Amino acid sequence: MENGAAKPVIVAIDGPSGTGKSSTSKAVAAQLGLSYLDTGAQYRAITWWMVNNGIDTDDPSAVAAVTGKPEIVSGTDPKSPTITVDGVDVAGPIREQDVTSRVSAVSAVPEVRTRITELQRTIASAAVTGIVVEGRDIGTTVLPGADLKIFLTASPEARAARRSGELKGADLNTTREALIRRDAADSGRKTSPLAKAGDAVEVDTTELTLQQVVECVVTLVEEKRAGK
Ligand SMILES: Nc1ncnc2c1ncn2[C@@H]1O[C@H](COP(=O)(O)OP(=O)(O)OP(=O)(O)O)[C@@H](O)[C@H]1O
Numbered sequence: 205m206e207n208g209a210a211k212p213v214i215v216a217i218d219g220p221s222g223t224g225k226s227s228t229s230k231a232v233a234a235q236l237g238l239s240y241l242d243t244g245a246q247y248r249a250i251t252w253w254m255v256n257n258g259i260d261t262d263d264p265s266a267v268a269a270v271t272g273k274p275e276i277v278s279g280t281d282p283k284s285p286t287i288t289v290d291g292v293d294v295a296g297p298i299r300e301q302d303v304t305s306r307v308s309a310v311s312a313v314p315e316v317r318t319r320i321t322e323l324q325r326t327i328a329s330a331a332v333t334g335i336v337v338e339g340r341d342i343g344t345t346v347l348p349g350a351d352l353k354i355f356l357t358a359s360p361e362a363r364a365a366r367r368s369g370e371l372k373g374a375d376l377n378t379t380r381e382a383l384i385r386r387d388a389a390d391s392g393r394k395t396s397p398l399a400k401a402g403d404a405v406e407v408d409t410t411e412l413t414l415q416q417v418v419e420c421v422v423t424l425v426e427e428k429r430a431g432k
């Protein structure tokens with residue numbers, strides 16, 4: 205750039221549940237001084253609002269009719285990301301089971317995707333140094349011109365073990381089945397399904413520590429910035 209400031213770098217990190225998108229994205233963004241956006245949290249936030257307002261989340265037209273109502277605000281500091289709905293901090297409630305079990309249905313509604321995608325693009329374009337955006341359709345749909353696209357994978361067994369650890373000993377098989385069900389719903393929806401972009405770098409995290417994944421992505425970003 206003419207004034208010597210580096211061009212903002214846009215990094216898209218996609219993949220199924222439990223592959224390490226959030227942990228990796230936050231650490232990479234913090235290490236490189238970039239903003240961070242958890243797009244799953246936005247879909248969870250709108251789902252939380254639907255549940256809280258008695259909307260039938262299995263009825264796409266009922267969901268579509270009220271999609272524009274809640275005001276969703278994401279804080280993009282990777283060291284303390286935030287998410288509010290109409291000014292209420294929902295970081296805790298959006299991780300609860302009633303939201304998790306409904307979020308795939310709500311996020312499949314095209315009107316919801318249009319609204320949340322617009323919000324994501326606005327946030328990404330305002331990031332001064334750049335941003336790491338994680339989700340399911342970032343490289344394919346939200347930011348197809350991203351400088352770097354990563355697609356994280358891991359075996360269902362590894363992902364279930366990671367999640368069971370978080371859920372304090374939840375049954376491994378039940379957790380694995382729930383992950384597979386959510387992946388199938390997210391990959392099978394008509395509008396911008398979970399998918400690897402053709403130009404994404406796939407990183408299988410099954411046998412890697414979180415630190416190794418972070419180092420791998422940081423190296424890829426630095427190589428991109430250096431024009432390699
Ligand atoms: N490479 C890794 N090795 C071991 N554990 C990991 C690794 N990456 C992430 N984890 C752990 O796995 C769990 C899930 O990670 P994370 O929340 O980052 O995944 P995610 O892909 O963002 O999931 P979701 O899409 O469901 O939000 C966390 O407890 C995290 O600490």
Ligand SMILES: Nc1ccn([C@H]2C[C@H](O)[C@@H](COP(=O)(O)O)O2)c(=O)n1
Binds near residue numbers: 244307308390
């Ligand atoms: N870009 C995105 C991000 C998330 N979703 C949906 C599908 C997921 O099951 C759900 C929750 O995401 P998580 O918090 O587990 O990462 O949100 C989507 O459709 N597109």
